[in-house]
Amino acid sequence: MLAIKKIVRIPTNVNIVIINSLIEIKGPLGDENLLLPSFLVFSVIDNSFIGYLIYNKDFSHQKRIIKKQEQQFKLLAALLKQYLKGVSLGFSKILLFVGIGYNAELFNKASCLSLNLGYSHRIILNIPVNIFIFLPKRNILVIKGKNLNSVSQFTSQIRSLREPGVYKNKGVLYKGEVLFLKEGKKK
DSSP states (O other): OEEEEEEEEOOTTOEEEEETTEEEEEETTEEEEEEOOTTEEEEEETTEEEEEEEEOTTOGGGHHHHHHHHHHHHHHHHHHHHHHHHHHTOEEEEEEEESTTOEEEEETTTTEEEEEOSSSSOEEEEOOTTEEEEEEETTEEEEEESOHHHHHHHHHHHHHHSOOOTTTOOEEEETTOOOOOOOOOOO
16 A cells, blocks of 8 residues: 655644535635545644545556546645635735826725726726725735635736736736836837
């Protein structure tokens, strides 16, 4: 018998409830569910989640199946770490609006986002339920949430409305993003 073992530390403010093959992760920012496949063995011991992938050494003719199960096992360990961080600390991304008149406003009890990105009209977006938005300044947007995928998707949706130009460096940028300007035409 061979076994692969992964240990994931559980933060102190997070509770894990295991029901059959469903893991419920509850923390201060909300809860997430993760469904585990039947070929995994798992347990919770002393604020650690321990998962095992066990297979027989004699099944060498099933190498493809074993390799696929190993990949799924590693993916589930990474997802579990991501969910634990999300429900305890959360994820955030910061967008900068660079350009004259580029700004953002919250309205309708912070459920809608209005963007002025240099077009002839304002762009209005509905904010998803599990995402929180803060505006420290009119040209800085902080997006927070417990799920990294939803935060990243909403951030990229806003950025795609006015991607930064390579000649003038105007548009919606991630904080810390470095753009290299192209040189214009020369006479």
